[in-house]
Amino acid sequence: MKILLVDDEERAVRGVSRWIAGEIGQWEVVTAASGADALRLLESGDFNVIVSEMRMTGMDGAELLSLVEQRHPDVFRVVLSGQADRDTVLSAVQPMHQFLSKPCDLNVLIDVIKQAETFQATIASAAVLDAIGQANGLPSVPGIVSEINEALASENWNTQSIANIIKKDPLLSARILQVANSAIFALPHPVLDVVQGVSLVGVEVIQGLAMSQAIQLRNVKDSALLSTNALFDHSFQVAVLAKTFSRRVLQGEDTCASVFSGALLHDIGKLILLDAFPDQYSRLLSVSAAEHRPLWELELDQLGATHQGVGAYLLALWGVPAAIVEIVASHHSFEVCSRRNLPCQVVYAANWLCNGGDEELIERELESADHTEQADLFAKRLLSWKSDALEHAEMASPTRNNR
Structure with missing residues (x-):
């Protein structure tokens, strides 16, 4: 698994990165300090998971995950945020897969990623993985x-x-x-x-x-x-x-x-x-x-x-x-x-x-x-x-x- 952590508080994101890498040695963890940096990294590497803070300067987490959904639909999208503004968090419901609240037991984050990894291994087709990643916008019942x-x-x-x-x-x-x-x-x-x-x-x-x-x-x-x-x-x-x-x-x-x-x-x-x-x-x-x-x-x-x-x-x-x-x-x-x-x-x-x-x-x-x-x-x-x-x-x- 290749995981991208995004947060403009660099010390915090590096701490999470070190902890995950220490717990799961076979996972590769990369960090980004902004939404723009994250998008550049996504273009250059095959990531399986993105974990983003919601509130960041410049591009916020909701905007970032919307772009990730469009450009890299097979990537598992997680919001890990400490902000208490529920209305703002709910604005990211459409592009996100899961929301985890700070302070978060990082074992919970690892379990969430492990579950995604287990089910992803059962899907052999890249096109089907893309379809699953874009399912947040599937059509509803008419009327x-x-x-x-x-x-x-x-x-x-x-x-x-x-x-x-x-x-x-x-x-x-x-x-x-x-x-x-x-x-x-x-x-x-x-x-x-x-x-x-x-x-x-x-x-x-x-x-x-x-x-x-x-x-x-x-x-x-x-x-x-x-x-x-x-x-x-x-x-x-x-x-x-x-x-x-x-x-x-x-x-x-x-x-x-x-x-x-x-x-x-x-x-x-x-x-x-x-x-x-x-x-x-x-x-x-x-x-x-x-x-x-x-x-x-x-x-x-x-x-x-x-x-x-x-x-x-x-x-x-x-x-x-x-x-x-x-x-x-x-x-x-x-x-x-x-x-x-x-x-x-x-x-x-x-x-x-x-x-x-x-x-x-x-x-x-x-x-x-x-x-x-x-x-x-x-x-x-x-x-x-x-x-x-x-x-x-x-x-x-x-x-x-x-x-």
Whole structure:
């Protein structure tokens, strides 16, 4: 890993540099005393991470990271700042990946960089890494800004009503969780629920994030937009079904919240790939549907990355809680989910059912997993949950109710 530290207080930045180099000998750490110096260094070297102070003379951290996002999108962008002005820090939300507050335990900074390094190693394509780095400006659900503005214009709006609108949009939901879980708010516990995130972040920031994403819609082709809308609808359906399952088999509000959020965000990697490679990815979606081939296999073969890996990497960069990242990373792997906790299994089940609930697929997965005890148990759970879902659907059907 090659890391660029930027701060106009040279003594402070050199101290951080020496400490990181002493802890992780294989990392190369370079320092810059200004935004202009940082940009020159970025042009001349392959950096993986930039860690910048927010308040600097001349070019501030927000402006610097905006330029880094445009010119070097694959670089992991972190704000490490001691200033207490939350409004100013929030101005950097769009270009930054994570915010850490000074004084900062430098072990936390190292852990953040290590996590990015781990997920980055799973992405073989430089073009896909660039796409992930530019995902802060992905398009939002059409009309979401209007819905939010209309709700805020009403005298009866509240946090829940705004959150209900945002839950229709996986990307905006992820951005809210990103900001709420940053050190800007310095909470002692992770924020797993969009409702809590909305109450923390505030409506002005929400409107700004929604507007910045909506502007991107002008560059999205109609064909890709149709696919995007279908993905939004599917994500919400999976989240609702996963929430229903979680209430029956899981305990604790936080666990149920992480299941809903993880399910809502499970296909966020598809949106990144569709935005970056609209024609190629649309073809992959068509081939997968027509030939009944696993999409992740086509993605790995043609793009060098899977949508679950891309989505998990993005959410890890954004500092979204690990419980949600784990759900996104494993939602297509029967074998991995059989060894994971119930939240991962619930989202796998909901996604499997929303895609048709093919029992032959489970049989093939069992064979691949060598019928381990964990795999057999997971398969039984899937079939049981499918039976329950069908029974509840029948009970709720108009025909049944009219008998």
